[in-house]
Amino acid sequence: GESVGLHLPTLSVQEGDNSIINCAYSNSASDYFIWYKQESGKGPQFIIDIRSNMDKRQGQRVTVLLNKTVKHLSLQIAATQPGDSAVYFCAERAMDTGRRALTFGSGTRLQVQP
Amino acid sequence: GVTQSPTHLIKTRGQQVTLRCSSQSGHNTVSWYQQALGQGPQFIFQYYREEENGRGNFPPRFSGLQFPNDSSELNVNALELDDSALYLCASSSNEDTQYFGPGTRLTVL
Numbered sequence: 439g440e441s442v443g444l445h446l447p448t449l450s451v452q453e454g455d456n457s458i459i460n461c462a463y464s465n466s467a468s469d470y471f472i473w474y475k476q477e478s479g480k481g482p483q484f485i486i487d488i489r490s491n492m493d494k495r496q497g498q499r500v501t502v503l504l505n506k507t508v509k510h511l512s513l514q515i516a517a518t519q520p521g522d523s524a525v526y527f528c529a530e531r532a533m534d535t536g537r538r539a540l541t542f543g544s545g546t547r548l549q550v551q552p
Numbered sequence: 553g554v555t556q557s558p559t560h561l562i563k564t565r566g567q568q569v570t571l572r573c574s575s576q577s578g579h580n581t582v583s584w585y586q587q588a589l590g591q592g593p594q595f596i597f598q599y600y601r602e603e604e605n606g607r608g609n610f611p612p613r614f615s616g617l618q619f620p621n622d623s624s625e626l627n628v629n630a631l632e633l634d635d636s637a638l639y640l641c642a643s644s645s646n647e648d649t650q651y652f653g654p655g656t657r658l659t660v661l
Contacts, residue, residue, distance in 0.1 A: 470648050481640050481652035527592050531648065538581060538644055539606055542592030
């Protein structure tokens with residue numbers, strides 16, 4: 439399949455460790471944030487989302503933290519597994535656009551070493 | 553889920569192309585994105601109840617349609633080499649989460 443993200447920042451972790459992927463966003467008017475996982479040759483897959491009135495949200499093995507003061511978003515993956523290897527994108531939606539268009543970050547490649 | 557066709561497509565410069573998307577059942581909003589190799593998806597435009605509901609920084613030769621049966625099209629005229637990319641369709645309901653299809657890989661020679 440095709441290769442997604444040939445020159446992306448890469449985070450390499452050992453299987454079983456926790457992973458933290460960071461993202462800085464630019465628009466202070468953004469009110470909604472999503473993390474997507476994209477495997478080679480596939481479309482982005484929804485992981486977890488958070489609204490701007492929250493600072494933390496937990497899912498199954500994943501946690502998203504939002505710091506609006508410094509416009510920073512992070513995705514924490516607990517007990518990282520080889521199947522977690524992919525490119526991860528954060529995306530934001532600005533409430534001043536009047537539509538649901540998402541603006542994506544440049545992505546981070548997560549490599550899980552067995 | 554969201555489906556797209558075709559999976560891969562090869563065209564030559566100057567040609568026209570139509571890409572298709574079938575939204576998740578019940579979703580009234582469809583968005584199209586272009587993803588160049590090594591980059592995040594970029595918003596092309598969005599359709600809500602068959603009307604264009606916003607557009608990104610793409611020229612008018614990129615156009616779209618949304619049909620009542622949850623399907624939509626992206627049309628690109630006068631193809632250029634830089635149009636080579638993965639084209640993604642995403643659908644959403646009145647909730648904010650956008651669910652993506654697998655994409656169509658377009659290669660322009």
